Amino acid sequence: MKNNHADLIKVIQKNFSRLSKGQKLIAQFITNNYDKAAFMTASKLGSRVGVSESTVVRFANALGYDGYPQLQKELQELIKTKLTTVQRLEMSTDYSNEGAVLKKVLKADMDNIKATIEEIDDEVFQEVVNNIFKAKRIYILGLRSSSTLAEYLGFYLNLILDNVKIVTAGVSDIYEQMLRVGKDDLVIGISFPRYSTNTLNALNYTKELGATVVGITDSQVSPIASISDYTLVARSNMVSFVDSLVAPLSLINALVVAVGMREKSEISSTFDRLEKIWEKHNVYNNKNTL
Known part of the structure; x- marks a missing residue:
């Protein structure tokens, strides 16, 4: 099955x-309620429209899918880019019981990390680490909710390396901050649903300038994956109206540790100097209190 999720409707x-008549009922329901259908089992979808579970399976086959799970996966990819925040909030009925919210959210984040472990490409990960050390300059770009991830990655890489720049929104135009990007530079772009158009345009700009582009995103069919030289995928299946960034943050942690281990002796002396500075200026509270 080669259908592109963007063309599913x-x-x-x-x-x-x-x-068939029953399959048309399913088609109409999905077209009008794809946000709800994306999280329904074949049995539940069948019950909702008044057909059997086997009719739902045959419907998926009729569209060219190997089975309903594949169709459902395509639906879930579709809603990542189509759903507004209001729609996400409206479909969050499973989180209306405050007592259940904590466990449901933590479980969803655990599932995202587990899926990331199963899907991550070790060779691509190593190539990204190699390119971090080869780069003349490293630019890190992440906007909107992904700006938190960009700041985190930039903060730790700056402790290890001296050629890292975090591209920020609001202070000056992002293109001005990336004015000197060239073919010897590495640009790490971070983008998760709903994907930022500004991030995509900026990465296209740096690609035209000859920079190597690394994309950190949620899928190989993410908009930035198509322009990235290397794509690191971390699951971010949504939890209600909030984007789940736990697995992406865990992936970034792994990237920082991998870079740090190659510079172990260098960062050891760096942290030694930092500890003395922090102690002198009372940056951390080291006093024992009762």
Whole structure:
């Protein structure tokens, strides 16, 4: 099955006339309620529209999918870019019980990390580390909710390396901050649903200037994956109206540690100097209190 999730609704519309009566009911429900259908089992979807579970499975097959789980996965990819924050909030009925919220959210984050472990490409990860050391300059770009990840990655890489620049929004135009990007530089772009258009445009700009681009995102079909030389994928399946950035942060932690281990002796002396500075200026509270 090679259908692109971005064209899923068009695929349904194209095949609508040749579907059975029961399959047309499913098609109409998905087209009008794809945000709800994306999280329904085949059985639940069938019950909702008044058809059998096997009819739902045959519907997926009729559209060219190997089965309903594959169709459901495509639906979930679709809503990452289509759902507004209001729609996300409206579909959060499972989180209306405050007593259940804590465990549900933590469990969802655990699932994201587990999926990331299973899907991460070790060779690509090593190539990204290699390119970090080869780069003349390293630019880190992440906007909106991804700005937190960019700041975190930049903070720790700056303790290890001396050629790292975090591209920020608001202080000056992002293109001005990336004015000197060249073919010897590395640009790390971080983007998760709903994907920032400004991030995508800026990465395209640096690509045209010849820089190596690393994308940290949630899928190989993410908009920035298509322009990245190397793509590191971390799951961020949404939890209600909040983007889950736990797995991406864990991936960034691994990247920082991998870079740090190659510079172990150098960062040891760096942290030794920093500890003396922190102690002198009382940066941390080291006093024992009762």
